[in-house]
Amino acid sequence: MNNQQQHQKTMERVQQGLDRRYRKERHFRWLGLGAIILGLLFVSFLFITIISNGYTAFQQTYVKLDVFYDPEMIAPIGETDPEVLSRANYGGLIKASMRQMFPEVTNRREKKVLYGLISTGASYELRNAVMSNPALIGSKAEVWVVADDDVDMLIKGHIDLRLPESDRRIKDNQLGWIHLLQEQDRIEKRFNTTFFTAGDSREPELSGIKGAIAGSFFTLLICLTIAFPVGVAAAVYLEEFAPKNRWTDLIEVNINNLAAVPSIVFGLLGLAVFINFFGLPRSVPLVGGLVLALMTLPTIIIASRAALKSVPPSIREAALGIGASPMQTITHHVLPLALPGMLTGTIIGMAQALGETAPLLMIGMVAFIVDVPGSVMDPSAVLPVQIYLWADSPERAFVERTSAAIMVLLAFLISMNLLAVWLRKKFERRW
Amino acid sequence: MNDTSTAKTGLQSEAGAAMKQNRTAEGTVGEVYVDDPRMTCRNVDVYYGEKQAIFDVSLDVGKNQVISMIGPSGCGKSTFLRCLNRMNDTIDICRVTGQIKMDGQDIYDGGLDVVPLRASVGMVFQKPNPFPKSIYDNIAYGPRIHGLCDDKQHLDSIVEKSLQRAGLWEEVKDRLDQPGTGLSGGQQQRLCIARAIAVSPEVILMDEPCSALDPIATAKIEELIDELRENFTIAIVTHSMQQAARVSQRTAYFHLGKLIEVGETDQIFTSPRHKLTEDYITGRFG
Incomplete structure (x- = not known):
């Protein structure tokens, strides 16, 4: 009898304590779960910021130019000597093409700003094209060239147009030209191969990893x-x-x-x-x-x-x-x-x-x-x-x-x- | 140090009271020597660092005999068994003194290499430990490293013969290329026996080979041990006295690192001479 009473008492004590034990276990589980959720939140935050900041870099803005491979500026038709071909003034070709597109720009300073829409790397593209195929000399072609990084930023919406002109990298006259180019379907975003095929550069649009x-x-x-x-x-x-x-x-x-x-x-x-x-x-x-x-x-x-x-x-x-x-x-x-x-x-x-x-x-x-x-x-x-x-x-x-x-x-x-x-x-x- | 000495005195007084016949070696009752020994051990002491695990054991292992070693846990029977092929060398702090000879050659002699010793004294362990390789490679490993086979055909025949002798050939002949770890526990243990006999040793040591197996697998292994006796000398450590009685011709009883009694198996289990042996086999302790 005594033994049974003792047992009853023990069970009562155990029952009383049970709630607290399970509560502790639950709290512990919530703590662990909370820690994991917090960790996942931080990781996803990291990934979201990096990806949302970075995914645009895999695209690059290109501008279509009508280039005339002028024999006067490169070399006479039939010339194949790479020495001669590599020394030619390809930047001049691009400038000529730009002038032809925007004949109203005559001011020296404005012209310089106009040329700035195109990356300095564009002339290397033309040079490579001519050197691998000298028969291009004397012909006309539509060529997609890399735009300057400022243009690229504008197209990707990273430049705030509400800012006063003096605080912007892209000036109002450039905006006008870019709109004109866009109307003529001469601006396009393409996959940025340069990023994977080039080394570092001072020019963002020419830099790669x-x-x-x-x-x-x-x-x-x-x-x-x-x-x-x-x-x-x-x-x-x-x-x-x-x-x-x-x-x-x-x-x-x-x-x-x-x-x-x-x-x-x-x-x-x-x-x-x-x-x-x-x-x-x-x-x-x-x-x-x-x-x-x-x-x-x-x-x-x-x-x-x-x-x-x-x-x-x-x-x-x-x-x-x-x-x-x-x-x-x-x-x-x-x-x-x-x-x-x-x-x-x-x-x-x-x-x-x-x-x-x-x-x-x-x-x-x-x-x-x-x-x-x-x-x-x-x-x-x-x-x-x-x-x-x-x-x-x-x-x-x-x-x-x-x-x-x-x-x-x-x-x-x-x-x-x-x-x-x-x-x-x-x-x-x-x- | 202190408790070992008290154990020693306690043992001596008990032993003195229980002794029925003259001792043939110091501290041991029964026939330590046999006429035709394969291995002879004289006054073997084993120390793990400061602690002494085996006290002055002398014992002969007869040719083509099965000798079983029984005793309560921690009595040193496995330690003693592992002295016979110098497996204790792998434990840094282990030190063995005394003399162990195999066919007249001292195996602890500085000039003797352990590699040929272990090739002639094979070992089967408590837990089946096949290599995580194919059944074929498990058996072929020994002959390969010792250069026992001339060509692929010879190796094939060694593998087949070893598996046949271990009673495993019929069960695995169609899947020799499958991993040895995929077999059942009893098959794995027979694979380990086949692996040991593939290098044709003279002695096979078995350290509780059936303790991880069910009764049916155990029966198969025991049957196998009896067949192997024809060609090999076998020393087996076991916890099961029935097993000792079934498979062995001689039995040695160890207690607290001492060899208490040795004799014909029948005699040990029917009329033990020493009180401790009697207590153990009648189930009073251990």
């Missing part, structure tokens, strides 16, 4: 070829061969600490060692890759050690048990099983390196470089540095290009991370 992509590619190539083998070898030695003593403990602590060292410190190290001591040139992907390799090494070593640790000891025992040497055990069994984890860590490290800016500023990869690099020894920029440079530029058209470059960088980062996830899923084994 190919140079930065190539620079990033070469830098990562150097980084990967150095950091992956060294990192994996270090991890294998530490995990499989090294005796467990005070020295290896010290090394382990140091590696973990290195992973947390601010990246600019690696930049300083690279500047002191690779450039000042070894005399390697500045601004080249070789040095950038070396610096980033130093920076990613701890990440790769830590990930590789974790991957090696996660290989079940039973596999090692099985191999050792039938007489495989330690080396055979590692190369035949442990490494293949640990490789997906190692690759995942490496790709994450590479993605980190791809987005790194600070150490590259220290070794001079922040220079303005127009040419697309062809090797690891050519001066070049990298994607994040290019973004940094463009973000600093005053022209309105660089704002959208900055966002577009960020989109390209994010696309690379996301695809690298997806690759890592895919690799992990594909090679995941069960035992």
Whole structure:
């Protein structure tokens, strides 16, 4: 009887407490859910701002001109010598075409403003067209040429027309000409191929990210070829061969600490060692890759050690048990099983390196470089540095290009991370 | 250090009271020696760092015999088994003293390489641990690394013969290219046995090979052990006394790192000489 009463009392107490317990659980769940929603909100906010700012950069305004390839201005008909063809005055052709379209513009100053509607890069287009096909000389053609970035901004609606004329990059007379061109269907937005095929430029409409992509590619190539083998070898030695003593403990602590060292410190190290001591040139992907390799090494070593640790000891025992040497055990069994984890860590490290800016500023990869690099020894920029440079530029058209470059960088980062996830899923084994 | 010494004195007084016959080796009751030994162990001590796990064990493993090692958990039977092919070498802090000889050759001699030793003393583990490779590659791995096969045909025949001896051939002959990890637990364990015998060892060590298996798979493995005795010497650690009684000719009883009693299996299970052995096999503890 007594026992039953005791039990009843216990149950009452439990019942009383139940509500509070479940309430706590609910609150905890809401907190977690709230945190995730907040995170998603921030991420979507980031993406929305970047995309809404940047998507217009993938289009570029073109103007249709009636160009007469005047033999007097280029070269006599039949001329094919590239020396002669390349030196001709193609800018004059464009100016002539503009004058012909707007005969009422006679004032010297007004003419200059009129010519400003067309990008300075347009003359290079004409030159390339003529040089690849000298038979054009003497003929007339309709040519679509790149408009100036101010015109581009106007067409894309980034210029506020309510502002007084003096505060606007596009003056009233230019507005009139542009309306005329629009009425004649001579203005069109097209896909901006320049953005993906050109290097940096002072003129926004002529600038592209190919140079930065190539620079990033070469830098990562150097980084990967150095950091992956060294990192994996270090991890294998530490995990499989090294005796467990005070020295290896010290090394382990140091590696973990290195992973947390601010990246600019690696930049300083690279500047002191690779450039000042070894005399390697500045601004080249070789040095950038070396610096980033130093920076990613701890990440790769830590990930590789974790991957090696996660290989079940039973596999090692099985191999050792039938007489495989330690080396055979590692190369035949442990490494293949640990490789997906190692690759995942490496790709994450590479993605980190791809987005790194600070150490590259220290070794001079922040220079303005127009040419697309062809090797690891050519001066070049990298994607994040290019973004940094463009973000600093005053022209309105660089704002959208900055966002577009960020989109390209994010696309690379996301695809690298997806690759890592895919690799992990594909090679995941069960035992 | 302190509790091991108290355990020792406690054991000695118990042992003194229970002893019915003369000891053939210090601390051990029964016939430690056999006429035709494959492996001989003399005064083996094993330490894990400061802690001693095995105390002065002497034991012979007879040719073409199955010797089973029984005892409560933590009594050191697995540790002792792993001394026989130097698997304990993989544990940094483990130290083995004493003498273990195989066919007259000291296996802990500095000049002896562990690779050929492990090729001649194979091992099957508690948990089936096939490589995450095909069934064929699982078996072929040993012969390949030791260079035992001349060509593909020879290797094929080794694989077939090993699987046949392990009683697995009929079940897997049509799917040799499928992963060994896809087999059932009992099949995996027989695959591991086939992998061990593929390099034609002289001794096979089995560390609780059936503890992760159901009774039917266990029965198959036990049957297999009995057949393998013809060609191999087998040392098996088991928690099941029925299993020890069924498969082995000799049985060794371990207690707290000491070898208490060794003898013919029938004799150990019907008329144990030592009080501790009797208590264990009658189920009073362990």
